[in-house]
Amino acid sequence: MNLAPFAHPEVASRLLEEIRNALHHPWVIMETCGGQTHAILRLGLDQLLPRGIELVHGPGCPVCVTPSARIDAAIALAARPGVTLATFGDMMRVPGSTTTLFAARAAGGKVEMVYSALDALALARRSPGREIVFFAIGFETTAPGSALAVARARSERIRNFSLLTAHVLVPPAVRALLQSPGNRVQGYLAAGHACAILGWQPYEALAAEFQVPIVVTGFEAADLLRGIGRVVQMLEAGEARVENAYERVVRREGNLPAQAQLQSVFEVCDCEWRGIGVIPASGLRLRPEYAAWDAQVKFSGLIAEKAVPTECISGAILQGLKKPPDCPAFGGRCTPLRPLGAPMVSAEGACAAYFSYHRNPERA
Amino acid sequence: MCVAAPGKVLRLYETEGLQMGEVDFGGISKQVCLAHVPAVRAGDHVMVHAGFALEIIDAAEVEQFYALWRAVLDTRTGDRPRAEAGDDAL
Amino acid sequence: MNGETIQLGHGNGGRMMAGLISDLFRRHFANPFLNPLDDGALLPELEPGQRLSFSTDSFVVDPLFFPGGCIGELAVNGTVNDLCMCGSQPRWLSAGFIIEEGLPLEDLDRIAAAMAEAAARVGVQIVTGDTKVVEKGKADKLFINTSGIGVIAHGLTLGSRHLQPGDRLIISGTLGDHGIAILSRRQNLGFSTALLSDTAPLHELTALLLSECGEAVHALRDPTRGGLAATCHEFARGSSLEIRLEEKALPVRPDVAAACGLLGLDPLYIANEGKLVAAIAGEAAESAVAALRSHPLSRDAAVIGEVKKGEAGLVALHTSLGAWRLVDLPAGELLPRIC
Numbered sequence: 001m002n003l004a005p006f007a008h009p010e011v012a013s014r015l016l017e018e019i020r021n022a023l024h025h026p027w028v029i030m031e032t033c034g035g036q037t038h039a040i041l042r043l044g045l046d047q048l049l050p051r052g053i054e055l056v057h058g059p060g061c062p063v064c065v066t067p068s069a070r071i072d073a074a075i076a077l078a079a080r081p082g083v084t085l086a087t088f089g090d091m092m093r094v095p096g097s098t099t100t101l102f103a104a105r106a107a108g109g110k111v112e113m114v115y116s117a118l119d120a121l122a123l124a125r126r127s128p129g130r131e132i133v134f135f136a137i138g139f140e141t142t143a144p145g146s147a148l149a150v151a152r153a154r155s156e157r158i159r160n161f162s163l164l165t166a167h168v169l170v171p172p173a174v175r176a177l178l179q180s181p182g183n184r185v186q187g188y189l190a191a192g193h194a195c196a197i198l199g200w201q202p203y204e205a206l207a208a209e210f211q212v213p214i215v216v217t218g219f220e221a222a223d224l225l226r227g228i229g230r231v232v233q234m235l236e237a238g239e240a241r242v243e244n245a246y247e248r249v250v251r252r253e254g255n256l257p258a259q260a261q262l263q264s265v266f267e268v269c270d271c272e273w274r275g276i277g278v279i280p281a282s283g284l285r286l287r288p289e290y291a292a293w294d295a296q297v298k299f300s301g302l303i304a305e306k307a308v309p310t311e312c313i314s315g316a317i318l319q320g321l322k323k324p325p326d327c328p329a330f331g332g333r334c335t336p337l338r339p340l341g342a343p344m345v346s347a348e349g350a351c352a353a354y355f356s357y358h359r360n361p362e363r364a
Numbered sequence: 365m366c367v368a369a370p371g372k373v374l375r376l377y378e379t380e381g382l383q384m385g386e387v388d389f390g391g392i393s394k395q396v397c398l399a400h401v402p403a404v405r406a407g408d409h410v411m412v413h414a415g416f417a418l419e420i421i422d423a424a425e426v427e428q429f430y431a432l433w434r435a436v437l438d439t440r441t442g443d444r445p446r447a448e449a450g451d452d453a454l
Numbered sequence: 455m456n457g458e459t460i461q462l463g464h465g466n467g468g469r470m471m472a473g474l475i476s477d478l479f480r481r482h483f484a485n486p487f488l489n490p491l492d493d494g495a496l497l498p499e500l501e502p503g504q505r506l507s508f509s510t511d512s513f514v515v516d517p518l519f520f521p522g523g524c525i526g527e528l529a530v531n532g533t534v535n536d537l538c539m540c541g542s543q544p545r546w547l548s549a550g551f552i553i554e555e556g557l558p559l560e561d562l563d564r565i566a567a568a569m570a571e572a573a574a575r576v577g578v579q580i581v582t583g584d585t586k587v588v589e590k591g592k593a594d595k596l597f598i599n600t601s602g603i604g605v606i607a608h609g610l611t612l613g614s615r616h617l618q619p620g621d622r623l624i625i626s627g628t629l630g631d632h633g634i635a636i637l638s639r640r641q642n643l644g645f646s647t648a649l650l651s652d653t654a655p656l657h658e659l660t661a662l663l664l665s666e667c668g669e670a671v672h673a674l675r676d677p678t679r680g681g682l683a684a685t686c687h688e689f690a691r692g693s694s695l696e697i698r699l700e701e702k703a704l705p706v707r708p709d710v711a712a713a714c715g716l717l718g719l720d721p722l723y724i725a726n727e728g729k730l731v732a733a734i735a736g737e738a739a740e741s742a743v744a745a746l747r748s749h750p751l752s753r754d755a756a757v758i759g760e761v762k763k764g765e766a767g768l769v770a771l772h773t774s775l776g777a778w779r780l781v782d783l784p785a786g787e788l789l790p791r792i793c
Contacts, residue, residue: 044777116415
């Protein structure tokens with residue numbers, strides 16, 4: 001499929017012009033997905049938008065919000081004899097309480113990078129003498145893959161495979177943001193790929209209850225600009241609805257087979273978001289019948305939760321209350337090479353994106 | 365979050381009862397799990413994330429967007445775009 | 455040789471090692487400097503006015519054999535190219551091998567043959583070497599170090615400290631081919647592709663540039679690990695000037711772009727093994743590109759950026775949409791991502 005039209009400068013120009021023509025008041029808009037943050041900053045869209053639009057970056061970075069205790073558990077498993085920790089590349093550099101999976105691997109721990117949960121399952125099949133634990137992070141976009149992998153493990157009686165689950169759900173996080181007292185955000189870009197799975201139906205109640213426009217938005221330049229344009233139009237008209245600006249991928253009811261897969265394997269639970277705190281009904285855990293494939297059951301006695309005080313203000317960043325340059329440690333004590341917290345490590349964490357793309361915007 | 369890429373399903377096959385597909389992403393191809401898009405057929409385009417198809421890409425919606433692209437280029441330059449989007453686009 | 459593997463004995467100075475050196479290495483690398491198998495090679499006198507350049511590089515690539523080549527070609531081309539980037543003509547290489555016991559002899563033979571072929575292509579000779587064998591687990595199959603001497607016959611001195619405001623940056627071809635070709639073979643990330651590593655010697659390209667542009671060439675670099683981004687940072691730091699890249703001008707193959715889209719990677723940071731970046735005085739840039747485009751290895755040569763007096767060490771990119779953003783230093787290992 002030819003993506004060039006979605007990134008074409010002329011199309012972007014036209015969409016920017018439409019936004020400028022529609023804009024008569026200043027507005028604060030949040031893109032909820034880290035991938036959207038990354039794309040906006042990589043393309044420089046935030047510089048091209050008219051000054052009246054303030055873009056605030058949201059908590060849609062599953063890497064950033066994985067509790068540090070869960071990362072500590074992954075590190076402990078990697079160091080355990082006979083265990084291989086299979087993980088997406090994203091998690092390798094993220095610090096837990098003290099160290100990273102990268103450092104654990106350098107110290108002799110067994111860590112394998114995979115692209116898919118099925119790769120981890122295949123690893124278990126060809127390594128019958130080893131325990132393979134898959135570090136299952138990501139939003140509802142990624143969770144159906146984990147669900148299918150563990151369902152296959154169960155049906156094929158592959159006993160040396162388990163999930164260390166850290167999946168979280170986007171809509172409850174958006175609700176938490178809407179309820180938060182310091183919230184200045186007036187319109188939202190919903191995460192396009194997460195919505196491909198759950199649909200945009202979960203956002204209808206939020207739009208009505210909190211009277212905010214929410215637009216399902218994709219990741220190419222044209223997708224982002226169309227999404228922002230629709231939010232602006234609704235804000236200017238005083239409308240509060242859910243609209244879909246990622247029509248080629250997202251449907252209102254989402255992907256039903258994927259949802260069924262999720263429901264058969266996982267149940268919803270309260271979950272801690274690193275830097276933010278516990279958000280009710282925002283996480284996924286394996287159902288009791290999957291206990292034998294649940295790493296937290298299989299390897300119980302992993303490091304218990306302990307809060308480590310840190311200078312990192314990730315909570316405020318992830319909720320859009322502060323921007324990375326507001327942090328006193330940003331760029332000095334905290335850099336991608338020596339991160340104090342997750343948003344500086346994750347490729348799509350707001351702090352890493354600002355550091356990479358944005359330290360000194362626009363030079364004459 | 366959610367790095368995903370659009371690809372064209374070249375062929376379908378099953379591995380131990382699991383629906384898989386060989387998907388082309390513009391010169392590279394990968395084995396992708398199609399279990400969550402049971403209506404998929406060879407020739408469809410799918411959005412792929414972490415080895416799984418999230419959804420079948422709606423060709424009609426894509427064509428609508430290409431129409432916008434062509435319209436923008438027409439008004440700007442007065443010429444048709446070099447490659448007709450409909451031909452090699454999808 | 456079928457089924458035979460390298461043993462610890464092959465590295466301990468005795469009969470087995472002598473056999474390995476004469477039957478394998480000397481057979482492939484034969485030349486008058488190497489053949490006596492003395493402790494070192496005696497090199498000829500330089501002509502008046504000639505200077506020497508010297509470079510070293512080690513190669514640890516995995517897998518050893520990848521689409522488009524093997525560690526052998528990389529080892530020769532890599533040091534050859536470093537010497538070319540100094541503006542010199544590569545002449546003599548050393549080759550040091552650290553072999554993990556158990557490596558199939560057939561693999562070593564293939565690799566040595568590839569090195570010989572790569573050397574012959576450039577007209578460079580492998581004149582001295584060393585072999586060590588370590589226990590299983592102490593090295594990942596094979597590590598090769600090559601060091602090289604080149605001869606500079608002209609009076610030019612190249613280097614990032616010679617960059618001037620107003621210089622243009624030229625790249626000789628498409629970004630990221632090598633890194634993506636290697637990645638395509640990794641077990642858990644693999645994908646099918648016709649893409650080959652771009653490993654190639656750059657001696658003809660540098661000779662072309664120097665003869666076409668002479669002292670307008672200020673610096674040459676091959677963007678290997680860390681990709682074009684790393685090279686631009688080296689230029690910016692070494693000159694205390696600002697580098698600005700034009701995103702629209704960066705040549706990237708569609709299949710490389712597709713792989714990057716799938717794995718969440720950026721072509722700016724991906725290794726190249728057969729490309730060069732040149733910093734050339736502004737007025738000579740167009741003719742430099744024309745000269746490069748006449749050569750089969752650099753048909754996609756393009757002007758991709760410029761050097762400005764600005765913030766020292768800064769590398770910025772003009773995005774395809776017309777905004778400016780920074781290009782950061784590469785982080786370290788290339789990590790595919792799904793988030």
